[in-house]
Amino acid sequence: MKSSGDGLVSGSGYALKFKRGLAARMAGRAAVAVGLAACAALFVASAHAADLCNNTNTGGVLNNPSSHRTPCNLGQPAHITQLVTYHWNNGMGARPGTILLFSPNTGNQWGPFPASGSSGQGGKANVNWTANVNISVPAGLYQVIDSDPSTWSWNSTSGGYGFAIVSGNYTFGGKYTYSAPTPTPVRRLILPQPSPTPRTLPNPMPPPPSPATLPLPNPCHANSATYLELAKPVCSGPPGTTLTLYVSRAGLKMRPTAAIFKRGPIGQMLFANVNLPYGPALFQQPLTLTRGDGLMPGSLYTVAIPAGACLTGRNHMWAFDIEIPNGGDIDVVSVQC
Numbered sequence: 001m002k003s004s005g006d007g008l009v010s011g012s013g014y015a016l017k018f019k020r021g022l023a024a025r026m027a028g029r030a031a032v033a034v035g036l037a038a039c040a041a042l043f044v045a046s047a048h049a050a051d052l053c054n055n056t057n058t059g060g061v062l063n064n065p066s067s068h069r070t071p072c073n074l075g076q077p078a079h080i081t082q083l084v085t086y087h088w089n090n091g092m093g094a095r096p097g098t099i100l101l102f103s104p105n106t107g108n109q110w111g112p113f114p115a116s117g118s119s120g121q122g123g124k125a126n127v128n129w130t131a132n133v134n135i136s137v138p139a140g141l142y143q144v145i146d147s148d149p150s151t152w153s154w155n156s157t158s159g160g161y162g163f164a165i166v167s168g169n170y171t172f173g174g175k176y177t178y179s180a181p182t183p184t185p186v187r188r189l190i191l192p193q194p195s196p197t198p199r200t201l202p203n204p205m206p207p208p209p210s211p212a213t214l215p216l217p218n219p220c221h222a223n224s225a226t227y228l229e230l231a232k233p234v235c236s237g238p239p240g241t242t243l244t245l246y247v248s249r250a251g252l253k254m255r256p257t258a259a260i261f262k263r264g265p266i267g268q269m270l271f272a273n274v275n276l277p278y279g280p281a282l283f284q285q286p287l288t289l290t291r292g293d294g295l296m297p298g299s300l301y302t303v304a305i306p307a308g309a310c311l312t313g314r315n316h317m318w319a320f321d322i323e324i325p326n327g328g329d330i331d332v333v334s335v336q337c
Contacts, residue, residue, distance in 0.1 A: 049081045053144075053166040057157045061088050065154035067263050069102070069143035070161040071282065073325035075257075076170040077138050083113065083131045085144065086163035089151040093117065093126035097147030101135070101166075104143060104282055110135045112147060136171065141260070141284050159321075159329055160265045214291065214298025217246050219331070221270060226330040227252040228301070230322060236334035239307045243333060245322075247292070247299040255294035256324045259303045260284050264321025266332040271319035274334060277311060283320075310337035 053072035083101065087094040100111030113133050117126030129146070144164040146152045152162035220235035231244040245259070261283040263276050283306035292299025309318060318335040 049167040049169060051165055052078055052080070052168055052170070053164070055158045055161055056086065056163045056165060057155070059155045059157050061086075061153035061155050061163070063089060063153065064150050065152060065158075065162045066160050066265075066268070068149040068152075068162070069104075069145055069282070070158075070164040071260060071262070071323075071325075072101075072142045072144060072164070072166045073258070073260075073284075074137065074139050074142060074170075077136070078168050078170050079136045080110075080133055080166060080168035082165070082167040083111075083115075083133060083144060084165040084167070085115070085129045085146045086127065086153045087129060087148065087151045088120070088124075088127050088153045091122070091124050093120075093124050094129075094148055094151040096126055096129050099129065099131045099147070100145050101137070102143045102145055103137075103140060105140055105284075110137070112145075141282075142166075143282070156265050157328075159323060160263070160268075214296065216248065216298055217244070217300075219248065220333075221266070221331050223266075223330055226324075226328060228256065228324055228327065228330050230331035230333065231300070236336060237305060238336050239305050239309050241305045242302050243305065243322075244290075245287070245301045245303060245330070247295065247297050249297055252295045254326075255289065256287055256301070256327065258284050258286055258325060260323040260325065261306050261309060261320040261333070262323060264323065264329045264332070266321050266329050267319035270332055271334065274317045274319040275311075276319055277309075283308060305333065305335055309335040312337075 052074060055070060080101070083099040085099055094117075096115040096117040098112035099115050100109060100113065102109050110133070111131070113131035115129035115131040118128040118130065119125050120127035144162075144166065146162055146164075149162065154160060154162045217231035219229040220232055221230070223229055227247060227249060228245045229248045231246045234241065234243055237243075261277075263278065267274070267276055285303050285306055287301040287303050290300045290302055294301070303322075305320075309320060310316065311318060314337055316337045318337065319332050320335055321329045321332050323329045
């Protein structure tokens with residue numbers, strides 16, 4: 001594996017596996033390259049909890065992400081029980097510090113919470129930082145902030161953000177989600193049934209009609225790793241400009257409802273001579289479905305460039321990555337100020 005000058009990581013490191021409640025030992029030998037180490041196993045102990053946000057993956061990692069705030073979009077009110085970050089740090093780990101949760105929309109902050117360290121690949125100490133918490137938050141966009149970003153692990157697949165997991169449960173009306181106990185199986189007497197008499201239809205059933213197809217626009221910058229892309233001809237513009245996103249291929253499971261404009265690896269790669277937003281600059285904009293069912297290829301969404309995207313006044317250009325929550329960065333837009 002190797003790291004290019006634009007901050008992207010190519011290749012793969014050792015597999016990073018996450019298991020709850022029981023520690024997992026990863027087999028194999030670490031392959032080390034300059035500035036890049038194999039990922040270690042990250043252990044999360046959170047009984048009766050689920051991952052509400054998790055941008056970890058099995059690729060190789062670097063230290064010090066360009067943004068020191070990992071976003072977490074919660075679609076419902078939630079009770080959070082655990083915050084986890086990952087510090088491989090070339091196999092040296094890092095002395096556990098603190099983790100906090102921040103709401104950029106309201107300015108509210110939870111923490112910082114002290115984290116405890118646990119070992120990973122090859123018994124390397126303090127590569128996993130875990131803060132056990134007990135907080136309830138409303139739906140919205142949040143950011144996980146780690147006290148030691150210089151050793152915080154990240155790669156291009158994580159969107160350029162530090163690896164983080166937010167665990168807990170979605171809640172209803174401010175109460176914890178109820179999980180019903182597993183019912184005791186009921187024994188039933190099964191009587192033999194006579195074989196059905198074959199029935200011949202007079203005419204075969206016609207095949208189902210083929211689904212309608214929609215034309216696909218041309219992308220501003222083709223991205224084969226995503227299901228949505230930014231459509232030409234509008235690839236840049238001032239704040240308030242309406243952009244069009246389209247579903248480029250089959251496989252999208254959920255209709256996206258929002259897009260996040262932020263600093264990211266696509267802008268770093270394609271717009272080296274254009275201003276890049278600094279870490280806290282993060283905007284969430286609603287998506288509007290304008291064609292199709294929102295999942296099939298050719299479906300269209302519109303979104304406006306955020307009003308606050310001009311960070312330093314006039315006569316500047318800013319390159320913002322467009323991220324779909326739980327879908328990664330899809331493209332970059334040049335904001336003309």
